[in-house]
Amino acid sequence: MLRYPSLRAPLDVLFLICCIVLSADVLGPEIFGNGKTKDYPLWFWAGQQVLHGGNLYPSDPRAYFEFIYPPLSAVLLAIPSYFGKIPLYTCLSLLNAAAWWIAAQLSNAMTGSGRNPEPWLAALPAIVTVTFVFDMFDLGQPNLVLLAMMMLGFWWLQLGHPWASGSMFALATAIKVFPVAVLPYLVWRRHWASAASMVVFLGIFLFVVPAPVRGFQHNVAELKTWYEGMVGSSSEQGFGQRGEQNWSWINQSIIAVTHRLTRPVNYNQDDPAKAPAYMNLVDLDFKTANLVVIGISIAIGLAFIAVMPPRSRRTPRSDAEELGILFCLMTVASPLARQYYFIWLLFPLTVLLHRAAYDTRPLARRGTWAVLAVAALLVSLSLPFFPNDLQAFGNNLIATAAIAGGLAWHMLNPPPDGKASSLFASSDAPKS
Template structure:
């Protein structure tokens, strides 16, 4: 009896702590749904996108600061003047697929200042679509989960505007594709993923999921649309031979992974900024510098060779892929689809070769879904996953260099993926038990 006396307090304290957190989260959600708060949030979500849209434009007019917009403008001007997008035997000034350069030719025609305003405005439209599509995917009528997720991810959202990156556009295209799959418009789904891949190649990682789920039309539409975007549409602007050369030069320069680096990013591939499994594994398991400057700085906990690191990466890929298959129900429903799509976004994020901070706006759907599930249930395990991810994201905000050196965003994505996989598997078990 004396032993039991010392065994009970710790679990009770743990349960009490989780209960308090649950009450706080539900209280926050309830407060966010109140009319005065909803009015304030409407004002906030009107003024914030407008502010984010105008800041890069005004900043350029006042100081000439153009961040990555400079690269987009140069690529667009190169297309407009018929120059070489990918100079043979040189480091590419523009590293995205050829079709992306052609798309940039349109806003570049109006000058750099107008291009910055146009691209920022496109980001704003994409952000609003992401919010709308996310709410539709998770079938959530209340605002609180998506509001909380957006507030948590606001630094990454701003980063897309600040740098001029298309992360929100890519996410909107992927979410549009997922909604199209739900409503059995597979051709549209494949075409939307193809457009995303034509802007930045990594959304192609969705193909295995389409094949496994037997979305044959979507998979075929993706491939056909990509061929059209890369080899057919550019011909009137670039000519037949130059179109083929553009694709050939791009894939030769960009689609490679070796001991010295990934693609044409040798200094940034394994730096603290790369939060993909390739960056984190090489940085922590090999003696490679995590500083993309001139000073070599190391963070590795062991010193393995390149081959061994890649064996570990492949093993992780097999484990996560198998766990995804294991977690997915045979017959999917709108509820399970939301979990699958959110988990797929995380796996794409984890396994894209180069994943810098701005890409982690893709956490919007996983975070929203898990917040919704946590508010609606008394699941302490789900709350634990959510807390760990939140701590990792906060650590990234407080000490970005130190936290990201050790893979804070990567591990946040992994934790959120495990939470979603656990939820999917639990739903299968509950259905089998007739609950």
Template sequence: MLNARVGARSADNVRTIAALLMLVAAGFLAIRMVIVYHYTLSYGADHPRAFSDFNFYYYAFSTVLNSAHDPSLLYNNERLVSYISNLGANTVNDILIYCYPPQFALIFSPFALLPSFAAKLTWVAMSVVLCIVGAILLAKMAYRGEDKRVTALLIAVTLLSFPVLHDAYLGQSNELLFFLLATAFFLVERGNRWAAGVFLALAVVFKVTPLAVVGLLLLRREWRTVVSTGIWAIALTLFTASQLGFRIIWDYFTVEIARAQTHIVSAGGLPGNSSVRGALQTVSERLGMPASEATLHATSTIFAAIVCLLACYLVLRRSQDRRMDYGLACITMLLAAPILEPIHMVVALIPLAILLGTALERWDVRQSAIVPRAEIVLLALAVFLLFFMERSAMYTVSALLTWVLCVARYFLPASERRLNPQVDSGRLDSRML
């Protein structure tokens, strides 16, 4: 009877926390709607400034559509700057470089058939709808309980985080990446592994960095998903090569990626670059002891190697819940990069939703090396930091907190493991499937 009372009280506490978080989310929704309305009015009078990052995409789409005979123009910076200037967009403070793979430009080149502003509106509408779909699928995957309020909470936390609004405001592509990854994970959980590979392949050819996710799925022996991803990625690459030539694909991997990273990294540290490298650069400058480029490069490389090797070890040797592997893969992909722009934190919502969903799914069971109350507090802080526009190291702290919380899930105390034999069900399921 005592256990029943304690359980009922804990369930009531969870419902209370969920209700309060929903209230906070509703407040932020109202604020977001006012901001969106304001920007809509201003964009109506200044089309070039509207969804400004899409200008770069529109340049790439137009180049592929109208200059397929000379695909090298895709990465011609002088031509890009001239194009953006002719549109009437700002070219003073922005980072003027296009650094997406050729496959991305080719697949979405039909957008260039539309006038610039119509293409922007269509792109943003598509991104928002896909982000909503991705948030719903992510919530269903992250939480397997029956309380629909928790599912609604996870969707609200995802859609109301500032990186999502910022991504839509700029006309960026991280909502698309979020949708592709969330859908791939959802399909794997539902047993549709061949279909999951299609979405993961699109993520890889659009952004390249999701290769980290493929690597960890390989460690999990998700053979069908990995094979499907490889087949579709190769098919999309061959199709691009047939249209634009193999040379542009080769040049992209051997020249353009390094050139783009050098250009972007030179733009500075926080808050524009919320990576560990960016934080170290800013902190060292404020202390009056600017770190050299060699120091910054060595530090970011060593840190990336550590988080990647640790992720491989955890997934290979200590995996407990397949969903946590997805979360760890996403946050590792972000932290290992020398550049972590605030809009990239849209993808960090995947591990945050998984952490929150699994915590509320089994609120009466300890699942982490961190005690439950401390875990909830740290998780709430990581989420809360993403509800605001980036300032200083806010997003760096959120990313690191998310990574620590994910890693802690792999180190459940031995005493808790003995009391909770179901904790190894994820590994058992992966062997059976």
């Protein structure tokens, strides 16, 4: 169960100190310096556009978008923006702090290990992903908040509240689209009520909630422009308004790494001052490279389905491992997966750490620690003193694959004392 931080627990105090320091990184420049940079001024601008009835996007979908998120995001930002920049930035910092605590708490509660972890083990996933958390505060990105929303959605699904879970999945998708990848999983696992709730609430969040503020026709027109500019645009130069990032080393998605390996794209294109650099092993055209991406995606999807146990063999352990793989796949399936996207590895890492600590088989524990060590080494290649060329080959993508592989092994090789009692036994999925 969730609990509040305690001033009597040293690790909780450390968490609060970290949140204060990270919030100071946000508020300090705004209060005492020349103003906070990164995405924060953009969020204030978007909120002000809503408050003053301005347009969020240019009329031409092919023009450059300053704001690349759906209109609901701007409507939500407008509320604290009404009071000024400092209240907005404070609100975003508090949201990130709360999301960090909630995601860490739920991650430990949903591992299926049946154990209350020691304080050091409970805190370890948050410690090893702290660089991603720093990015959330420093950049002002919502991925940590989205992770907490998705964790809450699956927690409510476990508790037998499918409509509440679907509403949370829908809210995350309406803020930043890539969590929509959870919908096929809900359908495959026959969580019908949760899937239906997600579709219904997605319509509400995209069309109904902004309408009183933006006007129904205005909101629909902006949604259309956003869709054409963000989702419906794709070419050799890039996709979704940020062509200079799409094929560069910054992007570690399956799509980007596959294109860099299969066709001659300059992975330094995000910085015109750098000399062009290429890493392709073959020389395919854009259409053929996309077919390779589709083939790889289908293969990964089929492999995921293959390792999923049937309902009769599902256990709390296997459900946790299955969800861990799902979070890995949702992270790298996003067309744009920058460094901070990999905060979503918090839950898969927590599951693997519980297996490494509590699996009854010594060899399985040692193997799991080895997988975690490999993943940590790969992720560390993103630190500033390593060349960007290493990241161009997808160090975070490979680390995610290693974590997903470790989870898949545990799902296929449960310990002999495992019990077939699914975490989702109370969900709306019918028995097979």
